[in-house]
Amino acid sequence: QKEVEQDPGPLSVPEGAIVSLNCTYSNSAFQYFMWYRQYSRKGPELLMYTYSSGNKEDGRFTAQVDKSSKYISLFIRDSQPSDSATYLCAMLNNNDMRFGAGTRLTVKP
Amino acid sequence: DVKVTQSSRYLVKRTGEKVFLECVQDMDHENMFWYRQDPGLGLRLIYFSYDVKMKEKGDIPEGYSVSREKKERFSLILESASTNQTSMYLCASSALTGGSYEQYFGPGTRLTVT
Numbered sequence: 213q214k215e216v217e218q219d220p221g222p223l224s225v226p227e228g229a230i231v232s233l234n235c236t237y238s239n240s241a242f243q244y245f246m247w248y249r250q251y252s253r254k255g256p257e258l259l260m261y262t263y264s265s266g267n268k269e270d271g272r273f274t275a276q277v278d279k280s281s282k283y284i285s286l287f288i289r290d291s292q293p294s295d296s297a298t299y300l301c302a303m304l305n306n307n308d309m310r311f312g313a314g315t316r317l318t319v320k321p
Numbered sequence: 322d323v324k325v326t327q328s329s330r331y332l333v334k335r336t337g338e339k340v341f342l343e344c345v346q347d348m349d350h351e352n353m354f355w356y357r358q359d360p361g362l363g364l365r366l367i368y369f370s371y372d373v374k375m376k377e378k379g380d381i382p383e384g385y386s387v388s389r390e391k392k393e394r395f396s397l398i399l400e401s402a403s404t405n406q407t408s409m410y411l412c413a414s415s416a417l418t419g420g421s422y423e424q425y426f427g428p429g430t431r432l433t434v435t
Contacts, residue, residue, distance in 0.1 A: 220361065244422055255325070255411050255426030256364070263420060300363065304422070307352065307371060313363035 215239055218301055218312025227321050231288040235301035235312045238282065242303035242310075245277045247286045250298045250314065259286075259299075291319045324348055325427035327412055333433045340399040342430050344412030348423075352415045353395035355379075355387060357408040358429070364411065370395055402434045 218235045225231055233247075244263055248256035262268045265279045274287040284303075288295055296319050301312040328343035346353065352371050356364040356379075366379030368387040376387050384406060388396045395414075399406055409431050415424035 216363075218363070244417075246422075246424075248426075253429075255413075255428050257426070258424050261422050263422075302364075307369060307377070309354075309366065311356075311364040313361055 216301065216303060216310045216312045219315055220313050222316040222318060224318045224320060225291055227291060227293060227319055229291050229319070231286075231291050231295070231317060231319075233286040233288075233299050233301070233315050233317070235284050236282055237284070237303055237310070239303070239305070239310070240279070240282065241305045241308075244304040245275070245284045246302040246304065247273075247275055248300040248302060248311075249295075250300060252297075256300055293319050293321050295319050324425040325412060325414055327410075327427040327430050329430050330428060331431050331433075333435065334399075334402050335435055336403060338399075338402050338434075340402050340432065340434075342397040342399075342410055342412075342432070344395045344397070344414075344427055345393055346395075346412075346414035346425070347393065348414060348416070348425065349392065350414035350416045350423075351392075352417075353389065354413040354415070355385075355395065355397045356411045356413065357381070358411055359408050367397065399432075402432075404434050406432065407434045408432060 246261040247259045250256040272289045276285045298314040300314040354369040355367045370389040412427040
């Protein structure tokens with residue numbers, strides 16, 4: 213079993229839809245939970261991170277962490293074609309960081 | 322607004338060649354990382370460094386070595402390139418201070434070994 217599981221997609225939605233991206237993990241020691249966005253031919257860009265459980269909102273993006281279920285989510289409201297990218301989840305404990313494989317998202321105009 | 326730069330965007334090398342990939346960050350971050358990214362496998366950590374001259378093996382260090390002589394520079398060396406090292410290589414730097422976390426990736430180097 214991988215330490216971090218993420219559905220690779222691809223996921224295709226119409227513009228304006230709510231997008232839900234998810235990851236599960238197995239190591240309960242993780243304390244920081246991140247979401248990265250990676251456009252084609254670019255390095256990943258840190259979108260947002262959450263410490264421990266709870267929700268965090270930043271504009272159209274909401275990150276949720278449920279440590280009891282070892283499950284994290286990223287919601288994108290009012291999705292735009294410019295949101296089309298690969299989204300990677302990652303978890304961190306001290307210097308041990310694990311990434312999901314990434315979900316490829318396409319938002320169609 | 323340059324934060325993390327990598328020496329090459331695309332590189333083609335032959336089997337057995339020694340390959341140097343350089344990474345420079347301008348944010349005074351203590352931590353620097355080298356990952357490789359392959360389809361379906363996500364990012365896998367090769368090596369990381371939490372201070373000058375310090376290095377730690379990641380998940381897949383075999384066939385690689387690193388050097389960190391200055392805080393801002395972290396080099397990845399492929400001692401004898403092989404075709405299974407064809408991949409996208411990503412460098413990153415990070416800092417975790419007072420509960421605030423920041424990490425930046427470079428644009429990546431796509432290495433092809435023939």
